[in-house]
Amino acid sequence: MEKFVTRGQNKHSCANDARSPQKRMKLESDERIKEEEEEDATLAEFSHPVPWQKIEAEDLDCDYALLFSKEEADHLFKQLEEEVVYSTGEEAKVQVFGKVYNIPRKQATYGDADLTYTYSGVTRLAFPWTPTLEYIRDAVTKTTGHTFNFVLINRYKDGQDHIGEHRDDERELDPLCPIASVSFGAARDFIFRHRDARGKQTRRQIEPVKLELAHGSMLLMNSPTNTFWYHSLPVRRKITLPRINLTFRSIVVDRKK
DNA sequence: AAAACTTCATACCA
DNA sequence: GTGGTATGAAGTTT
Known part of the structure; x- marks a missing residue:
């Protein structure tokens, strides 16, 4: 099997905030002292520092980390x-x-009340958050500093379940906000391909970026990754166990509706 | 373009 | 080297 790309150290950069993900937080206060207190509290909630991997390529900027311990991930999966x-x-x-x-x-x-999701032309309403989903959402916010009003959950019952190459719908998403993809259950390969390296007349030779998304992990897809890179979860016939993936997003409320 | 499936060439493994 | 299977890119579809 081809080697998976996982490069870089723990440095972090993001369109909205240059600090490391685990130190970033929602900036609600103007007061620096309060900010530092909140930062301490945030760090204290995660007794083991989260080791981040920066995943970079042309037009691609992601951060990957194990967000939950095996025990906690087992419990959340259940x-x-x-x-x-x-x-x-x-x-x-x-x-x-x-x-x-x-x-x-x-x-x-x-997601939040009245939010909708459109897939292949069909729109449907989000259910209200459950306590488990709020817990995971808040853990993501505490480590990334980003808030989310919506989550799309995909459950892949085994290695035959999959999703084809796509980008997440830019029309209803805030393009500057990252998408946080949290995984539970069976580890699955995850493939990025640059839009200019697809199709028959492949304009440029750009290598795909391949990851394995582990139980309890989080992949942060920062801007402008989703503009230039398609991603997929390909079939893996040998996998027999289910995976649940949660992609937290920030949906811009369209007032025209 | 969409988002699935099918086809087919190649890679991989025992 | 060989045969069976897995993978991934291209083709098909309205």
Whole structure:
């Protein structure tokens, strides 16, 4: 198997904040002293410092870390398996050029009141946050400093479940806010491909960036990654166990509606 | 373009 | 080296 790319040290850079992810936080206060107190409190909640890996390529900027211990990740996975309600019936199908297919994974959407998610032309309402989802969301916010109003959950029951190459819909997302992808269960390969290196007339030779997303991990996809890079979760026939992925996003509320 | 599936050439493994 | 299988890129579809 090809070597997976995981380069770089623990340095961090982001469009919104140049500090390291674990030290960044929501800037609600003008007072520096209060800010430092909050920073101490934030760090104290994670007894083991999170070792970050910076993943970089042309137009690509991601941070990867193990956010939860194995024990905590096991517990959260179990909770999610009990609590999350996935789409069924017509909502679990997708129509492509007139043909109807079962989506090769299960999907659920949770978030702040009245937020909607559109997939392949179909819009549906987010369920209200559950305590487990709020806990994970808040852990992500504490380590990244970014807040999120929505999460898309994808459950891949085994290695046959997958998702094809795509970018996350830029129209309804704040393009400057990162997307935080938290994984539980079976580790799966995750592939980035640059938009200029796809299709027949591949304009440029740009190597794909390949990662493995582990149980309890978080992948932060910073701007402008999602503009230039497609990503996919390919089939892996030997994998027999499920994976649950949560992608936390910041959806811009469209007042025109 | 969308987002699935299918096809086919190549890579990999025992 | 060989055969079976897994992978990934390209093709197909309205």
